[in-house]
Amino acid sequence: MPESFTNNAPARPGTETQSLGASLAATRPDLLANISPAQHRVLELLLDGLTEPQIAERLGRSRHTVHDHTKAIYSSLNVKNRVQLVLLFSVPGHQTKPAAQPQGQGQARNGAWLNAG
DSSP states (O other), X not given: OOGGGOOOSOOOTTOOOOOHHHHHHHXXXXXXXXXXXXXXXXXHHHHTTOOHHHHHHHHTOOHHHHHHHHHHHHHXXXXXXXXXXXXXXXXXXXXXOOSSOOTTEEEOTTSOEEEOO
């Protein structure tokens, strides 16, 4: 993984800058309304490219707790994996599709919802 995504070195006093994950999360405040502060910290580190074990170590939490936060984040944001999560925050206007298809409708190849009938 590129070093820019996993810079684990502590910042020198007075030189703290916002991480890539924090910057990405800040672009979509509308998505953060249903996420707890603890989940928000995990989200920023996920967007930085850290693994769950790395996040657990960084935050001083168990891997199980971080995994539970990750699942809750995915559920709240209606994403299935980290790729969808990163796309949601990095592509302007990107939204996830509805969790369930409305009855009597199907999805076209290009992702547009069409009436089936």
